[in-house]
Amino acid sequence: MxxxxxxxxxxxxxxxxxxxxxxxxxxxxxxxxxxxxxxxxxxxxxxxxxxxxxxxxxxxxxxxxxxxxxxxxxxxxxxxxxxxxxxxxxxxxxxxxxxxxxxxxxxxxxxxxxxxxxxxxxxxxxxxxxxxxxxxxxxxxxxxxxxxxxxxxxxxxxxxxxxxxxxxxxxxxxxxxxxxxxxxxxxxxxxxxxxxxxxxxxxxxxxxxxxxxxxxxxxxxxxxxxxxxxxxxxxxxxxxxxxxxxxxxxxxxxxxxxxxxxxxxxxxxxxxxxxxxxxxxxxxxxxQSSSIKRRKESPLDVVTTKPVSASMGLNRATLPPLTFNYGIYSFVKTELLLLMRQGNKWLWLLNAGLWIAMCFTPLNIAYAYLLPILLFLQVGRWSELATKEKTNRVHYFAYASYKPLQRLLTAQILSGTILAIGLSFPIIVRCLLLGDSYAVINIINGAIFVVLLAVALGIMSGGKKMFEIFFFLLTYSVVNRMPFTDYLGSLPHPHMGFFMLVVLGLNMVLLALSLITRSYQARHL
Amino acid sequence: MPLTITNLNKQYNSQKIALSNYSLTINKGVLGLLGPNGAGKSTLMKIIATISKPSGGNLLLDGVDIVQNPNTIRKVLGYLPQDFGVYPNLNAYEFLTYIAAMKGLGGKALRKRIELLLEGVNLTADAKRPIGTYSGGMKQRIGIAQALLNDPKVLIFDEPTVGLDPEERMRFRQLIADLAQDCIVILSSHIVSDIETIADEVAIMQDGKLITHGPQYEIIQQAEGKIFEVLLDYAALNDFKQQYKVIDTARQADQIKVRYIATQPHVAASSISVNATLEDAYLFLTQSNK
Incomplete structure (x- = not known):
């Protein structure tokens, strides 16, 4: 005892x-x-x-x-x-x-x-x-x-x-x-x-x-x-x-x-x-349990590991010449890959189900309930966006890389936004068809807000939990129709233009906080 | 492309000084960093790798201040940290492609370069498996491969041989020797024999200060005449340890052979002066600076 x-x-x-x-x-x-x-x-x-x-x-x-x-x-x-x-x-x-x-x-x-x-x-x-x-x-x-x-x-x-x-x-x-x-x-x-x-x-x-x-x-x-x-x-x-x-x-x-x-x-x-x-x-x-699982998945994988006796046979003269490319396309691609692979792959079935449901359910239901729930289901992906370097101890490489803020962080935000907008796509298209441009802007604004919130809270707290809890509260409030938490703009607002500016302003603040904090972290390990 | 460090300081708080007035010029070749835990080796390497800012002092690469312009060195840097990690959901090829993007590498030849590097560190057969399933040694080899991706001119290896088996260590040493022909390699290790085999120059650090720096033979010379061996009875060993700094012991039939540091040899007739090694010199210098 x-x-x-x-x-x-x-x-x-x-x-x-x-x-x-x-x-x-x-x-x-x-x-x-x-x-x-x-x-x-x-x-x-x-x-x-x-x-x-x-x-x-x-x-x-x-x-x-x-x-x-x-x-x-x-x-x-x-x-x-x-x-x-x-x-x-x-x-x-x-x-x-x-x-x-x-x-x-x-x-x-x-x-x-x-x-x-x-x-x-x-x-x-x-x-x-x-x-x-x-x-x-x-x-x-x-x-x-x-x-x-x-x-x-x-x-x-x-x-x-x-x-x-x-x-x-x-x-x-x-x-x-x-x-x-x-x-x-x-x-x-x-x-x-x-x-x-x-x-x-x-x-x-x-x-x-x-x-x-x-x-x-x-x-x-x-x-x-x-x-x-x-x-x-x-x-x-x-x-x-x-x-x-x-x-x-x-x-x-x-x-x-x-x-x-x-x-x-x-x-x-x-x-x-x-x-x-x-x-x-x-x-x-x-x-042991993962290797048992692996054996079930692919029996050949286990026997492909060669003994390490022939290691480091590296001849630098044979390496092809270097070509530099300081763009962020490769980053975005890999960040998207990491986002897609995060979590259980069966969850994508649920995502797909909700995504399809958003095409056919009444727009007000899809917009007010299904979309925030679908975005919340990705909480594990969002929360890892800017914390995974630290969690996986890859931050040494990331921070010592060429222009990490301008390239890596931008790519992370961009890939997260692509996914968020991709998930919101059915509602965006339906609103576009109805000519509701306010709703389209609000959804895109809201999708960016989720990504920037995850990035900012992840960078500032150094972990995933704070965002996960905050996003849960936010989603709970949104589906309970609390007006001041309506980041996707699904509720009627008396001054829609002002509302959009508020969310945009929040996005700018979150982006600035992320950049400032990450900039400091990258030079103070 | 010399790396010049002048009066470098790093202070975390009023109590903790990690580097104090550290000055050193590093040229092409292998510099071995030796020092006890907390000596400031990793801090120095982090500052050179631009992931930690010094509290004061200058750090110039080929005349360019890399504290103010970190991207200058980042383009030509290969860095293997002591406790790095990987993305477990990516395979080796994907991970190296990702790191290549960080380093600003692209083009059609990149794929071939990664394949050759994977072949060089003997990971071709496992390149399609998620890195999360790799052993410690395999992850370490991925770390070595990523450091070499951009044909670096400055290579920083913090405890690079951890997790490698003896044969891999031997091959790694050969690789370092090859790389050092046209770049700066800074290597820290607790395994003095690794440094002894590879390093052209050695810098010994203690409490954030540079105790000594120079070619190996000069460092070893400082301990010549201070290293002795003596045969003792087992019962006498504890008393002996009270008086002398014991470096090593080896059991013999009914006695024990003791290697120790002293300015004057022990009175026992069997006490003889022996040639110093880098390990002896390291222990002698860190001991006498306490």
Whole structure:
């Protein structure tokens, strides 16, 4: 037990001592603050058919608790699903594999450190929510339990399962990040659908988030006190202008023993998932598994490796003369090749399916939903655009090459843009046929925005995660029709010309940031 | 095309000085860089390769300031870093084509050039396989091939023989000797015998400073008369180590032969002065500068 604690502690410290984690915490503070909007804000986070709770301890505590639980259940997976991958990349895994630690204890250590990272974020949102309660200052008494209990019974067990699922994803899908994301978000979607369908279920034991319990309590309160017949509540960042709400004083939940026991069952499920994963864990024997796979693919490949005895028989006199070409065509070609080969090739089937669907589905659906989703599915490709040199330690060659900024970075941005526009092609053509030139410009602007955002965040953070999380949030917001995140211009905007200039301006800023930062990095290794 | 380094400094922060007033002129031939870990060898090579900026001093290639005009050297540079990587999804041919693009190479002859280089490093048979499946030695050979792509005039090899088997190392040394006929080769290695075999000149570094520089025989000469061998009982070895810097030990029947550095030999009758090697000179010089 003692050494499990030491492993978890070391892993936790390794993850949290990073620039990236600091940014995550800063975003957490902002998000936690936004969970309880000001009275005159143009959005709300929890409402029921024109009703909204007064900002007493119960409302602030439970709303921030449930928002934290649901959002972190989605985002937390992306945040922590690289613990094992890090051990593979740093080759620490090879050392771990030779120690007596069992697969279960190793994976449990990873799961617990995932969990600690998520709990750190939870603790911060809890503190911020208390701060917001006093800041909003509506005069209601402060009741600590109304803040602690929703976090304890919603966030703590739910995130235990999320931390376990991150381990499951890494064990079974390895480096296939996109497949992990698809599988996880599909699971979350199914879960949410089940919660919505079992809204009348009394104890909410099958609801990992606790959302149905809150929904049921609030609708019951409103229906009883105001004689309404409301079936459900709206949840999330809901933008509807400065709509006026009828206020009610909700006092929180009465926790049932069955519900509390059900949280323990969820924790047990998390442990069970880790245990099952440990039975299939590769224990860093990756070379063997890949060579087995290779043998299946091409039996001849293995025997083509000659002994190295005849190496370095290089005669420079026989080499053809050099021809110089300082253009970027070769770069663009290889960058496109790298983009295409990144990730699982089967994902292209999904891409192709969505691409074809964009040709035939109603334009507003294709533009507003399918296109942002298709662009998001390439998140692994975008995030690698300007980070792969560092990840693969090719940056020594890249930075020492002739005019790396003007040639290599330009080629990376260009190849990313070609792919993004290629993916958007069906919508562009359909808009062109309709004569909607604004939409065409917006899509091209948006495609360039995705590429430049990936490049800028990748260069500045030195890794892929920041962009992946940011792009997930962005896509989530876009498909939920939040106007200020509409980078593709699929929503109506009162001043379309101004909107286009804003996105163009953002692109210019991102490009400038990328160039300045990369220029510095290239000379300061 | 001389490379002139004058009063080069590199300071990372107030505590960490990587290079201090480093001056050296490097001409055609092989310069071997020797020094303990943290001596500043890799920093010096990174600065010459233009991927790190010095805090002060000058670096001129054929009279052109390469700190201000890095693209001057980049056109004629071949660089093999110590811990480089590859794109695992590309095969050897694609990877070299990519690096060739970085170096500004093109034309119809490029394909032939890459094929010959791959043949030269014995990777033709594996050229179509993703590099991700290569062994460490094969990746190292890809690294050597990429450094030679542009017919470089300045070649920088940081620990180039890591991962190569003895026969590959031998052939690599021959290749370096061939290349050094018409270009500058800067080579760092912890394996002193590699430097001893290849280098025309040697520069020994310690704590960011240049301790000494010159042809091998001059360096070795500095340690002549300071290297001794003595036969000792096993029991006496620990005490002996307290008094002398031991370079090497060799087990014999019931005694142990000890090679050591000293200004005066040990009193034992069996203590004899022996000819110094580059390794002896390196250890003597770094020891006496501590």
């Amino acid at each position: 003692q050494y499990l604690y030491l492993i978890v502690k070391a892993d936790y410290l390794q993850r949290t001592r990073s620039y990236y984690f600091l940014i995550t915490l800063a975003v957490t503070v902002f998000m936690a603050y936004s969970f309880i909007p000001a009275q005159n804000a143009s959005y709300t986070t929890l409402s029921a058919s024109g009703y909204k709770g007064a900002y007493n301890s119960a409302w602030v505590g439970y709303v921030s608790g449930i928002m934290t639980t649901v959002l972190l259940s989605y985002l937390g997976f992306v945040l922590v699903n690289s613990g094992i991958k890090k051990d593979i990349e740093t080759e620490v895994g090879l050392i771990i594999a030779t120690t007596p630690i069992s697969n279960f204890k190793y994976l449990l250590g990873k799961q617990l450190s995932n969990y600690l990272v998520l709990l750190t974020i939870v603790a911060i949102t809890l503190v911020v929510s208390i701060g917001v309660f006093f800041y909003r200052g509506t005069g209601y008494p402060f009741i600590l339990s109304n803040f602690l209990l929703p976090y304890l019974f919603f966030a703590v067990p739910a995130l235990f399962v999320v931390a376990a699922l991150a381990v499951v994803g890494e064990v079974f899908l390895g480096k296939r990040n996109i497949l992990q994301f698809i599988a996880y978000f599909t699971l979350c979607g199914i879960c949410m659908a089940m919660i919505n369908n079992t809204n009348t279920q009394s104890e909410g034991i099958f609801d990992p988030f606790g959302l149905s319990l809150i929904s049921k309590s609030i609708t019951h309160y409103i229906n009883t006190h105001f004689g309404e017949n409301i079936k459900s509540v709206s949840f999330g960042f809901i933008f509807n202008g400065q709509k006026s709400y009828k206020l009610f004083e909700w006092q929180g939940l009465n926790w049932s023993t069955l519900f509390i026991i059900s949280r323990l069952i969820w924790v047990g499920l998390g442990l069970l998932l880790v245990y099952i994963s440990s039975l299939f864990f590769h224990r860093f024997d990756l070379k």
